Amino acid sequence: MTDDLQPLSPAKAKEMYLEGRRDELSESTLSAQKYRLEAFVDFCDEQDIEDLRELGGRDLYEYRVWRREGHGRRDAVEPITLKGQLATLRSFLRFAAEVDAVNEGLREKVPLPTLTRAGQVSDTTLEPDRAAEILDYLEQYEYASRRHVVMLLLWHTGARTGAVRGLDLQDCELGGDQPGVSFRHQPEKDTPLKNGETGERWNAISPFVARVIQDYIAGPRNDVTDEYGREPLVTTREGRPAPTTIRNLVYAVTRPCWYGNECPHDRDPDDCEATYYKQASKCPSTRSPHDIRSGRVTAYRREDVPKQIVSDRLDASEAILGKHYDRRGEREKSEQRRDYLPDS
Numbered sequence: 001m002t003d004d005l006q007p008l009s010p011a012k013a014k015e016m017y018l019e020g021r022r023d024e025l026s027e028s029t030l031s032a033q034k035y036r037l038e039a040f041v042d043f044c045d046e047q048d049i050e051d052l053r054e055l056g057g058r059d060l061y062e063y064r065v066w067r068r069e070g071h072g073r074r075d076a077v078e079p080i081t082l083k084g085q086l087a088t089l090r091s092f093l094r095f096a097a098e099v100d101a102v103n104e105g106l107r108e109k110v111p112l113p114t115l116t117r118a119g120q121v122s123d124t125t126l127e128p129d130r131a132a133e134i135l136d137y138l139e140q141y142e143y144a145s146r147r148h149v150v151m152l153l154l155w156h157t158g159a160r161t162g163a164v165r166g167l168d169l170q171d172c173e174l175g176g177d178q179p180g181v182s183f184r185h186q187p188e189k190d191t192p193l194k195n196g197e198t199g200e201r202w203n204a205i206s207p208f209v210a211r212v213i214q215d216y217i218a219g220p221r222n223d224v225t226d227e228y229g230r231e232p233l234v235t236t237r238e239g240r241p242a243p244t245t246i247r248n249l250v251y252a253v254t255r256p257c258w259y260g261n262e263c264p265h266d267r268d269p270d271d272c273e274a275t276y277y278k279q280a281s282k283c284p285s286t287r288s289p290h291d292i293r294s295g296r297v298t299a300y301r302r303e304d305v306p307k308q309i310v311s312d313r314l315d316a317s318e319a320i321l322g323k324h325y326d327r328r329g330e331r332e333k334s335e336q337r338r339d340y341l342p343d344s
Contacts, residue, residue: 004100005053005100005101005102005103006099006100006101007051007053007101008051008052008053008096008099008101009050009051009052010040010041010044010045010049010050010052011041013052013092013095013096013099013101014034014037014038014040014041014092016095016099017037017092017095017096018030018033018034018037020095021033027162027187027190027192031243032088033088033091036084036085036088036089037088037089037092039067039085040063040089040092043063043066043067046066047059047062052096052101052102053101053102055102055106056106056109057106057109060089060106060109060110060111061109061111063089064082064086064110064111067082067085067086068082083112086110086111086112087112089107089110090107090110090112091107093106093107093110094107125287125291125294125295125298126254126287126291126292126294126295127295127298128295128298128299130254130287130295131155131292131295131296131299133259133261134151134253134254134259135148135151135152135155137259137260138151138152138253139212143212143215144212144213144215144216144219144220145216145220146216146220146221146234146235146249147249147252147253148212148216149212149213149216149233149234150164150234150246150249150250151249151250151253151292152209152212152213153167153181153205153209153213154250154289154292154293154296155292155295155296156205156206156209156296157181157203157205157313157314158292158293158296158297158300158313158314159183159203159293159314160193160194160289160293161243161246161247161250161289162191162192162193162194162243163183163193163194163199164234164246165191165232165234165240165241165243165246166183166184166186166191166192166193167181167183167232167233167234168230168231168232168233169217169231169232169233170231171183171184171233172213172233174210174211174213174214175210177207178204179204179205179206179207179209179210180202180203180204180205181202181203181205181233182200182201182202182203183199183200183201183202183203184200185197185199185200189226189228189230190226190227190228190240191240201313203313213233217233221233221234221235222235222236222237223235224236224237224238224239225239226239226240227239234246246289247288247289248277248278248280248281250287250288250289250292251280251281251283251286251287251288252277252280252286254285254286254287254291255274255275255280255283255285255286256283256285257269257272257275257283258280264285265283265284265285274286293314296314297314
């Protein structure tokens with residue numbers, strides 16, 4: 001421990017770091033970094049590390065194991081997720097060195113995992129058949145509910161949750177033969193798009209999806225405005241939903257037991273913690289909004305929709321789509337290519 005270092009608690013350092021990056025990061029990236037660093041603060045609490053000056057290389061190695069295997073209220077994570085969390089920790093420790101809380105170079109002792117090609121992306125997705133089951137269930141039992149509308153928009157547009165959350169009534173054209181929604185970048189009003197203004201786009205939707213949205217607006221939608229005087233499409237009693245509200249909604253409706261399927265994990269529903277709404281993410285079969293997006297890409301590619309069309313609709317480069325979203329197996333891709341290569 002160097003004599004000229006100044007005391008600083010992990011929790012206070014986390015708040016200082018996030019405040020310092022508020023102007024340079026998008027709201028979604030800042031939220032992700034906050035979540036990652038909260039796990040590190042939990043680890044420090046568990047290890048009785050009250051001052052960052054106490055941190056050493058062994059602690060950082062133990063944190064990697066602690067996060068990888070899951071401890072306390074934190075679940076185990078996949079290698080690609082772990083690498084992202086440790087990269088954020090490195091950035092945090094660089095900041096801590098700049099404010100004289102840790103030794104310069106401590107960040108280099110954060111051990112980043114080496115990923116194989118197979119480990120560079122998450123292998124989870126919402127299979128199109130499962131998506132159809134969930135949407136059929138919602139149509140029958142929760143027609144035109146908030147959950148129904150959110151899941152329809154996520155699945156049919158392939159949009160990120162932030163884009164769906166940012167929709168206002170005025171962004172929706174629901175009548176006529178060509179209904180659709182317009183995604184707009186408005187960071188000054190708390191609804192940024194991940195790729196900024198370049199992510200602004202018009203997405204066509206089917207007449208059926210448009211009709212469900214119209215019925216939601218005419219029925220269960222709360223007639224409220226947000227703090228900027230805007231009229232959100234998707235609402236809660238308080239106004240525009242928080243990002244976590246939409247994520248939790250997705251976790252809840254993708255549990256197999258929720259839409260009438262048997263538990264594939266042989267759990268007793270009376271004892272399973274994931275049956276509680278706020279614990280839904282602990283179901284091994286639940287899926288995230290990212291998994292809906294990858295499922296949508298997979299469905300498009302199985303239908304031979306050209307990559308450029310999918311890229312434009314989902315606001316993602318063709319390279320990113322192929323690496324992070326297309327979940328077709330290599331044999332499946334080969335069989336689809338065979339239709340265009342008769343001699344193969």
